[in-house]
Amino acid sequence: MPMLHTVNKSPFERRTLDTALRHAVKGSAILLIEDGVYAAFDGTVVADKVKAALSDHKIYVLGPDVAARGMSEHHVIDGIDVVDYGGFVDLVTEYDKVQSWL
């Protein structure tokens, strides 16, 4: 069942993004928050994997957490949508279930 998966760890520190991508069925949404936002930036060693995942999943990144790390929206991979906390709430209500990969 498509659902919302949140990932809050950097892909350079933990494997939770890989786990989320492996379990998420087609049509699921992935929301990157906290240190998870590092997966959304272009030019990193995980960027190709994230770009490939965009063909099966909608990927979102929490804008305030991007800004809190001194990065901006133009570091974000094309195709990833930047949302605020209100957008986070909308995603939670839009999908039937939320899985937080901690």
Next chain:
Amino acid sequence: MKLSVLVNEGPYQHQSADSAIQFTKAALAKGHEIYRVFFYHDGVNNGTRFAVPPQDDRNITHEWSSLAKEHGLDLVVCIAAAQRRGILDENEAKRQGKDGDNIAEGFRISGLGQLIEAGIQSDRLVIFGD
């Protein structure tokens, strides 16, 4: 929609307590109901009124307390996790023979059943933690 929030991480640890507050505020601003916020594991440390962060820093416990006051939030601290970490209300302090309590305004101590019930009663349960 009816939402509940689970907080598994203490304040000032990483970012989850802050994320949970921001999410809760945004949900309330959009007119959703927050059925309960449950604090588990190190998350119970959100509920001590004895923490004194620097004045120019955010006071996470105060933020929870004032959100609870303003919106009638039910902030529930897991009793077993709380006892391990020295979070006590008046009753528990008396029961354990301690010389004082430290639970912050708007928080209450109860059992894990409150988390299960929140999961059943709410449309969504959103988890923040380490």
